[in-house]
Amino acid sequence: MNWQHRTPRARLALWGFWFATVALFVWCWGLMTERTMWVFVQDAPRAAADIGSRAWPPRWSYMEQLWQPLWDTLNIATLGTLLGVVMAVPLAFLAASNTTPSRLVLRPAALLLIVASRSINSLIWALLLVSILGPGLLAGIIAIAFRSVGFVGKLLYEAIEETDVRQIEAVTATGAGPAQVLHYAIVPQVLPTFLGISVFRWDINIRESAILGLVGAGGLGMQLQASLNVLAWPQVLMICIVILGTVIASEWVSGKVRRALI
Amino acid sequence: MSHPTTWRRPPQIVKSRFWRIALSLGALVYLTLALQSVDVNWTRVAEGMERGQRFIAGFLTPDFTTRWRDISQGLVESLTMTLTSTVAGIALSIPVGIGAARNIAPRWLHAICRSIIAVSRSLQEIIVAIFFVALFGFGAFAGFLTLTFATIGFIGKLLADDIEEIDAKQAEAIRATGASWWQLINYGVQPQVMPRLIGLSLYRLDINFRESAVIGIVGAGGIGGTLDTSLSRYEYGSAGAILLIIIAIVMASEYASSRMRGWLK
Numbered sequence: 234m235n236w237q238h239r240t241p242r243a244r245l246a247l248w249g250f251w252f253a254t255v256a257l258f259v260w261c262w263g264l265m266t267e268r269t270m271w272v273f274v275q276d277a278p279r280a281a282a283d284i285g286s287r288a289w290p291p292r293w294s295y296m297e298q299l300w301q302p303l304w305d306t307l308n309i310a311t312l313g314t315l316l317g318v319v320m321a322v323p324l325a326f327l328a329a330s331n332t333t334p335s336r337l338v339l340r341p342a343a344l345l346l347i348v349a350s351r352s353i354n355s356l357i358w359a360l361l362l363v364s365i366l367g368p369g370l371l372a373g374i375i376a377i378a379f380r381s382v383g384f385v386g387k388l389l390y391e392a393i394e395e396t397d398v399r400q401i402e403a404v405t406a407t408g409a410g411p412a413q414v415l416h417y418a419i420v421p422q423v424l425p426t427f428l429g430i431s432v433f434r435w436d437i438n439i440r441e442s443a444i445l446g447l448v449g450a451g452g453l454g455m456q457l458q459a460s461l462n463v464l465a466w467p468q469v470l471m472i473c474i475v476i477l478g479t480v481i482a483s484e485w486v487s488g489k490v491r492r493a494l495i
Numbered sequence: 496m497s498h499p500t501t502w503r504r505p506p507q508i509v510k511s512r513f514w515r516i517a518l519s520l521g522a523l524v525y526l527t528l529a530l531q532s533v534d535v536n537w538t539r540v541a542e543g544m545e546r547g548q549r550f551i552a553g554f555l556t557p558d559f560t561t562r563w564r565d566i567s568q569g570l571v572e573s574l575t576m577t578l579t580s581t582v583a584g585i586a587l588s589i590p591v592g593i594g595a596a597r598n599i600a601p602r603w604l605h606a607i608c609r610s611i612i613a614v615s616r617s618l619q620e621i622i623v624a625i626f627f628v629a630l631f632g633f634g635a636f637a638g639f640l641t642l643t644f645a646t647i648g649f650i651g652k653l654l655a656d657d658i659e660e661i662d663a664k665q666a667e668a669i670r671a672t673g674a675s676w677w678q679l680i681n682y683g684v685q686p687q688v689m690p691r692l693i694g695l696s697l698y699r700l701d702i703n704f705r706e707s708a709v710i711g712i713v714g715a716g717g718i719g720g721t722l723d724t725s726l727s728r729y730e731y732g733s734a735g736a737i738l739l740i741i742i743a744i745v746m747a748s749e750y751a752s753s754r755m756r757g758w759l760k
Contacts, residue, residue, distance in 0.1 A: 238682070253581065258578065261578045262575070264571055264575045265576055266636060267633075270634070273631055273637060284630070286628060304532065305532065311529065311571075312529055312530070346738070348742075349742060350750075352741065352745035353738065353742065354705060356709050356712060357712075360712065361724055364550075364727075364729070365543045365550060367543055367743035368703065369534075369536065370532075370533045370535075370536065386676070411737045416504070417504060426511060428508065432705060444619055444621045444622065447621065447713065456528075461625065474588050477618075480617060481617070494508070
């Protein structure tokens with residue numbers, strides 16, 4: 234009798250699990266591909282070669298027209314992050330169980346706002362805001378801000394809840410009022426984390442603001458949409474290169490800043 | 496000799512006075528330049544306020560029935576796309592992740608797998624979706640491929656990092672029994688990384704649903720396409736209903752996956 238890793242019962246359960254997964258996968262696959270046009274799928278290698286040959290080489294001279302959208306993209310990300318952070322800070326203090334003024338009303342309300350903001354992607358926020366405010370940078374900035382509120386708010390309120398109670402008690406023992414406790418005991422403890430979170434979110438926002446223009450919210454995505462509409466593949470490739478470069482640069486910057494902070 | 500009678504909190508992040516002033520000046524200059532480049536059409540915004548009110552009204556009184564056929568079809572596409580792409584993505588990312596771990600893969604394989612991961616991680620889902628829609632036509636199949644591609648980079652990287660951090664002593668003990676490379680993976684590596692892999696898979700399932708709600712905007716199937724259509728028709732009741740469904744599913748899946756991960760630990 235050979236040694237075996239699992240008991241017979243565990244092996245049976247494992248096989249059952251795999252069987253159920255495969256069955257579920259096959260069923261879902263059937264539902265999903267109900268309306269797929271397999272002609273297009275079979276045609277894909279030829280289409281890929283076709284688009285590839287049209288896109289190469291990228292149109293380098295198009296860069297002249299991309300500086301303005303690039304600046305817009307950076308502004309959407311930066312101003313959006315600032316606006317989001319400004320809204321997130323009070324929300325985080327309301328949501329943290331040790332600083333909230335009312336545990337029954339304000340804390341659940343703040344938590345609900347944070348969750349709602351987090352579960353809607355910034356592209357969907359942009360879609361809504363473009364429909365309401367009209368196309369342009371403003372819709373993009375507000376979309377980025379609304380998505381950032383939940384992210385920064387959640388991480389910041391967790392940081393506030395993890396502050397050292399002894400330091401707060403020491404400051405309270407000197408006779409400090411609530412505002413002074415906030416200023417001298419809580420803020421110094423969460424400040425580095427807070428700046429780190431903001432820079433991290435800024436980095437994510439650069440990625441997201443590059444594509445917000447697809448729904449009309451300004452920046453590089455708007456040029457991408459325009460080039461796609463006229464099937465100008467060399468321009469599309471050029472924009473993708475610029476987006477990739479921006480993303481890599483912002484990742485490098487945020488990595489540097491966060492390492493300096495910690 | 497006089498001494499200060501009040502105490503001020505010393506600066507915490509930037510200690511030098513020169514850099515503090517320079518940084519605030521730089522921030523001020525940037526802000527004025529950036530705010531100037533945002534030109535807002537206030538008449539359009541004022542017109543939009545009325546539409547914003549209608550949207551909020553639509554969100555508060557969601558209309559599930561009028562477009563239920565479209566909504567349910569988008570939802571089925573999103574959910575099936577999420578599941579199939581997560582399963583396929585994990586199945587593909589396991590060999591990539593094993594190949595990208597430096598301690599068990601040869602150098603050339605490590606370089607190839609790490610570059611696959613880097614490409615997959617640095618391209619946004621939306622841009623990948625645009626290309627797949629151009630290649631494979633509109634619909635859920637392009638979305639499935641997009642999410643699978645994104646899953647490979649995500650799971651592959653985290654799995655590779657996890658394998659690189661395993662306890663080398665356990666792997667060595669297995670190797671000392673004369674185990675082959677497959678047996679080493681099966682008995683030395685897999686038990687160490689499995690709990691984390693299951694947790695990551697659940698997390699990715701959650702992310703894939705969120706993304707599946709977005710890539711529909713560029714034509715890759717799913718609930719995002721339905722949302723886009725209802726917004727461009729200004730049907731805010733249906734749009735509110737779709738958003739509520741998305742929020743409910745995201746919250747439910749986040750709760751379920753955090754419970755499952757807590758239970759696995």
